[in-house]
Amino acid sequence: MRKFKEFIIEKLILICGLACIFFVVLIFLFLLKEGLAVFKIETPIKFLFGSKWYPISEPPQLGILPLILGSLLVTFGAAVISVPIGVACAIYIAEVAPTKLKEILKAGIELLAAIPSVVLGFIGMVTLVPWVKNIFHLPTGLTALSGSIMLAFMAMPTIVSIAEDALYSVPKSYKEGALALGATRWQAIWRVILPAASSGILAAVMLGIGRVIGETMAVMMITGNAAVLPHSILQPVRTLTATIAAEMGEAVVGSEHYFALFAIGIVLFVISFAINVTADIFLHKRK
Amino acid sequence: MMKKLYLITVTLLAAAAVFAGRDKNLVQIKGSDTMVNLGQAWAEKYMEQNTTDFISVTGGGSGTGLSSLISGTCDIAMSSRNIKNKEIELAKKKGINPYEIKVALDGLAVVVHPKNPVSKLTLDQLADIFTGKITNWKQLGGSDSQIVILSREVNSGTHVYFKEHVLRRNDPASTAEFAPSALMLSSSQAIADEVAGNPAAIGFYGMGYISNKQKALSIAKDPNSEFEVPTIENVISGKYPISRPLLLYTNGEPQGLVKKFVDYALSKEGQDIVVKTDFVPITKPPHQNAMSLEPNVVTEYIPASKKLWTKHIQFWCGGK
Numbered sequence: 001m002r003k004f005k006e007f008i009i010e011k012l013i014l015i016c017g018l019a020c021i022f023f024v025v026l027i028f029l030f031l032l033k034e035g036l037a038v039f040k041i042e043t044p045i046k047f048l049f050g051s052k053w054y055p056i057s058e059p060p061q062l063g064i065l066p067l068i069l070g071s072l073l074v075t076f077g078a079a080v081i082s083v084p085i086g087v088a089c090a091i092y093i094a095e096v097a098p099t100k101l102k103e104i105l106k107a108g109i110e111l112l113a114a115i116p117s118v119v120l121g122f123i124g125m126v127t128l129v130p131w132v133k134n135i136f137h138l139p140t141g142l143t144a145l146s147g148s149i150m151l152a153f154m155a156m157p158t159i160v161s162i163a164e165d166a167l168y169s170v171p172k173s174y175k176e177g178a179l180a181l182g183a184t185r186w187q188a189i190w191r192v193i194l195p196a197a198s199s200g201i202l203a204a205v206m207l208g209i210g211r212v213i214g215e216t217m218a219v220m221m222i223t224g225n226a227a228v229l230p231h232s233i234l235q236p237v238r239t240l241t242a243t244i245a246a247e248m249g250e251a252v253v254g255s256e257h258y259f260a261l262f263a264i265g266i267v268l269f270v271i272s273f274a275i276n277v278t279a280d281i282f283l284h285k286r287k
Numbered sequence: 288m289m290k291k292l293y294l295i296t297v298t299l300l301a302a303a304a305v306f307a308g309r310d311k312n313l314v315q316i317k318g319s320d321t322m323v324n325l326g327q328a329w330a331e332k333y334m335e336q337n338t339t340d341f342i343s344v345t346g347g348g349s350g351t352g353l354s355s356l357i358s359g360t361c362d363i364a365m366s367s368r369n370i371k372n373k374e375i376e377l378a379k380k381k382g383i384n385p386y387e388i389k390v391a392l393d394g395l396a397v398v399v400h401p402k403n404p405v406s407k408l409t410l411d412q413l414a415d416i417f418t419g420k421i422t423n424w425k426q427l428g429g430s431d432s433q434i435v436i437l438s439r440e441v442n443s444g445t446h447v448y449f450k451e452h453v454l455r456r457n458d459p460a461s462t463a464e465f466a467p468s469a470l471m472l473s474s475s476q477a478i479a480d481e482v483a484g485n486p487a488a489i490g491f492y493g494m495g496y497i498s499n500k501q502k503a504l505s506i507a508k509d510p511n512s513e514f515e516v517p518t519i520e521n522v523i524s525g526k527y528p529i530s531r532p533l534l535l536y537t538n539g540e541p542q543g544l545v546k547k548f549v550d551y552a553l554s555k556e557g558q559d560i561v562v563k564t565d566f567v568p569i570t571k572p573p574h575q576n577a578m579s580l581e582p583n584v585v586t587e588y589i590p591a592s593k594k595l596w597t598k599h600i601q602f603w604c605g606g607k
Binding site for chain 1: 347348350351354357358373374377432433434435440441442447462464467468469470471472473477480481484485487488
């Protein structure tokens, strides 16, 4: 009887485990089926490198280059802002901060992760956008830069918590050894601990970026959503995610527009998959 | 054990109540963001009088409403543009027969910052601005600054209407498009906010959204005709050149509860609500509403900021 119970439980857990993979595969197949249909009407080259996005015109113009570049630009901007601050914050928490402050900081960062992105977007729209406009004397504050700054806030919790983990798991003996050899605290951190934790920190950065590129609501609210080829970060851009979110309601099932939006989904999937795999490789290298 | 049984029974009963209510007394209305306020005002008054019926109203854009009518997830679609032939075909394929009911009119106001010296434009000039041919306010007699074009997203009936009637001037062969640099904002309120804070911006939306933080431009059909401001009077008389019908679409001729609601919307009381929500009734309102026909009515609307929160909440909860 006990053996039987054990058997049932084991199989149940197995089914649950397989279900996850099963669902991912189903989602991916659906995405492929709906998305690849767009290539019947538009060649992949024209779709990926076309510079005009007018999906509801007759005939529709489905070039997503401005959208890809928009997403990359916003993500790059967010990385430039969030990586140095995030990593520095992780170093402070893991190595420098006194225990009490450490707990407060960690709680604060978790709180930052808990803010829904639409709230961040709304705050950005009301405070950050006018500020960006006035500081840079722009015609409008709805720019890639505003999006980058807001997304940096969203990436930071991921970066800090994983990087802090990586720093923390560096064996104490490394630091002690460095200090015993006469290194200052800074030298020990910079020359010994950071290199030892580098793969974990890289993974943290990649996961942070992965979060940013998939983010939708905040960017839709504050980047202006103009589908132009961006020349500078002080311009409005339209991202892949915002395009799907804004247009999905309108797209009639089975139309070119609908297929094009799913094809954008594939592009997004490929990008974030690549990022996650890179992060995974770094994480495994560490072990 | 008893407790569990009890819980299950309660859950089942609640579910049964919900589903039963769904079948009988619930009308789902979905669509045009322009009409959300109007739809909700109707629904509230209607439910006060018919306490057993339940009307739910959500926005999302005309296209969203029509595509959910086609896929059978709502009973009435609100739309600020006519249904496209493509959509009718698709509906027929799914056994849905769209039936159109005109319930109100709306003037489309073109707005700029109150400090902008430009106060009147012709339709041609508007088309040139929004297609990107005119890029600086200097070219229109304003200050030397780049024009920031604001539009709604492509799922908005307002966007489609503006493109077809202003950019393309009702010419089916025209291929005019919004300039790629046009900012696509997700709600009329977002456009109102951006115009209120940006002296170089120009945008458009239903005249219900005008407040004293924006200036509505006077528009003329061509350089020889009069420049007209978007007021209820000018929309009814047809003098104001950019106005459109607001429509409800149902599956087949309305019946039962849907018919009851549509009849209410078309009744005198329903049309009074149209006036109160700053739209234009399809019939000239009776005498007691003459007040709202004053030309200065435009500046006396409820400040847009009061609507801000409800608007945003509707937008966030609207399934995007």
